[in-house]
Amino acid sequence: MKEYEFLEHTADIKFRAYGKSLENVFSNAALAFGSILIKPEKVESNEEKIIKVNGNDEKSLLYNFLEELLFLFDTEGFLLNNIENMKIESKDKVFFLKAKAKGDFTKNKKYELETEPKAVTYNEMEVKKEKSNYIIQVVIDI
Template sequence: MKRYEQFPHTADIGVRVYGKDPKELFENAAFAMFDIIADLENLSGDTVEDFELEAPDREALLVAWLDELLYNFYTKQLIFYKFQIEELTGTRLKARATGRPVGANRNRLKTEIKAATYSGLKIKASDGACEVEIIFDV
């Protein structure tokens, strides 16, 4: 199954993310974001960061998750490429992300994402499939 696709958005970048369940949706959303930020092809590395986040609802939690990863990318200079959601409720998540220091990989960087926005954000879930559209400010 396709993990995500970009949809046309005039000023910013819009992605439609897919997942078989909310956990996979959150993982694929993070992958989509870093796939836009950097060239992830054949990237490897074993720097691991663990996350525990809370938010008022699942949409806000998704934004919090993406923004937390962005914050870590910019301040710790880590390109993340693998994501594992260990626990996910409507308001809380536990996750692990694996990445590699930007260091000599600076030439892999493509796009500066400023933030994941709440604009029009709505997670759609039905049997065996989840979907969400996210607009990133770039």
């Protein structure tokens, strides 16, 4: 099963991520997002950041998760190689996500970056389950 793929969009970037579980599809969405900047396999994996976000629903959770990755890039130059130990829980109508992001900082090595994500959007956002597969769709403002 493909992890993610990019779709046509007039002005911005639209992608779909796939997974066998909510954690799996969220991880693949992160890889898709990271690949906008640089293909994850091109990034070293010596550094790590612990990510903790929450949201009132699955879409807000996704939005806050991807925005945290954007924030880490913008402020620390963090580039993503992989997501590990992803856990998503819901308690009292609030969703919690914790994950380990492995990657590198731009200050450590000369990385050639492709496109600058400006913001995560709710435009055409989907978080759904079809049969036994989870699908996420997101549009990123660039």
